[in-house]
């Protein structure tokens with residue numbers, strides 16, 4: 001008999017929209033000055049993302065339910081715009097959020113949680129406020145402006161593992177699921 005070592009038995013997981021490299025670079029470029037003006041501690045560019053569902057510590061044995069929840073999602077690919085810088089005073093974070101709510105993003109969130117509930121996870125009580133965290137420990141921010149709005153084309157979402165490290169969280173994408181169908185600019189439209 002082989003026994004699993006305890007450290008392999010569970011991992012801290014979340015679902016997210018994960019930017020590809022060009023989008024990550026746009027995010028970095030558009031927010032660089034604002035992050036500096038915020039006086040906060042920048043989130044490393046490789047960590048930027050939009051969280052869809054935070055699961056916390058998940059036993060390896062429960063991973064199948066997590067994957068089934070992802071398969072439950074039937075939302076087609078969509079676009080949304082991140083164009084609002086905000087400081088959330090209680091969390092002391094600088095975030096980038098959509099100024100106009102995205103119906104498609106809300107549906108993706110809701111479909112994902114439908115499946116997660118079926119798999120036994122408790123849906124978050126607080127409303128979904130999609131955002132990218134740009135900086136933490138923001139105390140007395142200066143005037144912040146966004147160099148350019150971010151057009152995000154969501155054509156997939158990811159299951160990500162968070163590894164707590166004294167130097168800050170490290171994220172590893174475990175698996176991605178494509179969103180269905182063609183984008184509004186797909187062939188023949």
Ligand code: ATP
Pocket residue numbers: 012014051053054133162163164165168169
């Ligand atoms: P650290 O906790 O080390 O400062 P972090 O918050 O970036 O780093 P995690 O706590 O693993 O890393 O969180 C991963 C993602 O899930 C982040 O986007 C975080 O904002 C979000 N998250 C964490 N806890 C919750 C929670 N209780 N509810 C909703 N989202 C959460």
Ligand code: MG
Pocket residue numbers: none
């Ligand atoms: Mg955290």
